[in-house]
Amino acid sequence: MRRPPSVTVLFTGIAVLLLGVLLVLDANGTIDLRFAYTAPVLVGAFGAVLLASGLSSRRRGRG
Amino acid sequence: MSTPEPDPNRRQRLVRTRRGRLIGGVCSGLGAHFGVDPILFRIAFVGLAIFSGIGIALYLALLLLVAEEGAAHAPIYLSRSSWRSVLGALAIVVAAGIVLSAIGHGAHRGAWGFGVGLGSLALVGVLAALLWQWLRTSAVTGTDGRASADRRLLRCAAFVTAVLAWMALLAAAGAWLAGIDLQLAAWAVVVLGVLLVLGAYAGWARWLVLPGVAFALAVATIAAAHVDLHGGTGERTYRPHAFGEVRGGYELGAGRLEIDLRNVAFPAGTTRLHLRLGVGEAVVLVPKNVCVATSASIGGGYVGALENRSGGLDINWSERPVPPLGTPRLLVDGSVGLGALLVADHPVEHDWRGWGGWGEGGWFASHSHRMALGTNEACLPATGVSR
Numbered sequence: 001m002r003r004p005p006s007v008t009v010l011f012t013g014i015a016v017l018l019l020g021v022l023l024v025l026d027a028n029g030t031i032d033l034r035f036a037y038t039a040p041v042l043v044g045a046f047g048a049v050l051l052a053s054g055l056s057s058r059r060r061g062r063g
Numbered sequence: 064m065s066t067p068e069p070d071p072n073r074r075q076r077l078v079r080t081r082r083g084r085l086i087g088g089v090c091s092g093l094g095a096h097f098g099v100d101p102i103l104f105r106i107a108f109v110g111l112a113i114f115s116g117i118g119i120a121l122y123l124a125l126l127l128l129v130a131e132e133g134a135a136h137a138p139i140y141l142s143r144s145s146w147r148s149v150l151g152a153l154a155i156v157v158a159a160g161i162v163l164s165a166i167g168h169g170a171h172r173g174a175w176g177f178g179v180g181l182g183s184l185a186l187v188g189v190l191a192a193l194l195w196q197w198l199r200t201s202a203v204t205g206t207d208g209r210a211s212a213d214r215r216l217l218r219c220a221a222f223v224t225a226v227l228a229w230m231a232l233l234a235a236a237g238a239w240l241a242g243i244d245l246q247l248a249a250w251a252v253v254v255l256g257v258l259l260v261l262g263a264y265a266g267w268a269r270w271l272v273l274p275g276v277a278f279a280l281a282v283a284t285i286a287a288a289h290v291d292l293h294g295g296t297g298e299r300t301y302r303p304h305a306f307g308e309v310r311g312g313y314e315l316g317a318g319r320l321e322i323d324l325r326n327v328a329f330p331a332g333t334t335r336l337h338l339r340l341g342v343g344e345a346v347v348l349v350p351k352n353v354c355v356a357t358s359a360s361i362g363g364g365y366v367g368a369l370e371n372r373s374g375g376l377d378i379n380w381s382e383r384p385v386p387p388l389g390t391p392r393l394l395v396d397g398s399v400g401l402g403a404l405l406v407a408d409h410p411v412e413h414d415w416r417g418w419g420g421w422g423e424g425g426w427f428a429s430h431s432h433r434m435a436l437g438t439n440e441a442c443l444p445a446t447g448v449s450r
Contacts, residue, residue, distance in 0.1 A: 010263035017256025023249035035376040
């Protein structure tokens with residue numbers, strides 16, 4: 001039986017991928033990244049990864 | 064045959080106790096050994112850690128050199144003859160540290176100082192990884208046959224130190240790449256994200272999480288601060304003596320940029336001076352008979368222009384005083400990614416050790432707010448500042 005993907009790694013990957021897209025847009029000049037917008041995005045992404053990881057652990061009976 | 068009675072006056076061997084410990088049992092062991100309340104030792108260690116930092120070193124030394132209660136040996140167990148070799152090696156390490164520190168202090172603003180810092184970080188990472196590997200494979204156990212708690216604690220500390228050191232190195236690599244070529248660094252972050260998503264399904268990407276996050280966060284920080292590391296590194300001082308020698312713009316990637324204009328006779332009217340610095344400190348020294356206007360964009364750090372100053376993140380500073388008729392006006396237009404821009408009428412040096420406070424004006428400004436930069440006395444009074 002195929003193992004389910006690691007939710008923590010998956011969500012971290014999605015968060016890093018989205019951050020990378022924002023950085024590419026910033027490098028192209030499409031958007032202007034500043035700390036005022038970047039900090040909440042990073043903290044929110046970190047929270048989403050932790051939340052997903054915690055919920056996934058509870059579902060597997062480890063929480 | 065009867066066993067001899069223990070001598071009540073004989074002091075017991077110093078051990079780190081298992082009962083009453085908060086971290087490694089050092090203070091509770093010292094308390095039990097000397098027959099005093101361990102809280103006294105705790106206060107002493109915390110006090111020494113806060114005021115000189117030596118408390119941490121002393122605690123770690125005792126953690127490594129004093130055996131835990133019930134354990135056969137201390138985490139670092141040496142025979143009597145081995146101590147001489149260890150002391151010799153320590154003396155060499157201390158001497159090397161002093162030399163490296165002197166070199167680093169002399170060139171702390173330049174690429175060489177940066178290289179020494181990264182080299183030290185890599186060395187710490189390698190040593191911590193070796194220590195972790197040695198503790199994992201060597202078989203010193205306590206009387207109960209298991210690795211003692213302090214050994215496990217030390218192994219854990221070595222592992223965390225190695226991981227943190229290598230994450231810091233990766234973050235430095237990400238920051239450098241983003242400062243040189245943000246486009247390439249951004250695409251590297253995208254590739255890392257894709258690898259993590261694919262690896263989550265394939266089951267091999269768990270090890271990539273921390274390095275990937277460290278790299279991505281460093282690139283994001285450099286992008287948000289608009290750091291541009293082109294223009295070289297080091298310490299640059301420009302001291303023009305005539306107006307014709309003043310350039311329209313000055314730039315530096317990382318380090319200290321000082322432009323001393325105090326010997327220049329500025330003509331009436333407005334003279335513009337552009338300067339760009341990626342990371343570090345930019346200082347413009349101005350003559351007292353010139354009315355100075357300052358416009359600055361700082362990603363994160365501090366700006367101080369004669370009487371006015373501000374610190375924090377995303378600073379957009381504009382101070383446009385008006386000169387009396389016939390008085391020359393100098394417009395300093397500065398862009399600093401991470402660091403400080405100082406406009407002063409006498410030589411100044413930002414004290415970087417003062418950073419980290421929560422003083423008026425932002426994170427970084429607590430010390431700098433006490434720094435006298437001079438007065439803008441050539442301007443008319445009642446002029447505005449916007450930040």
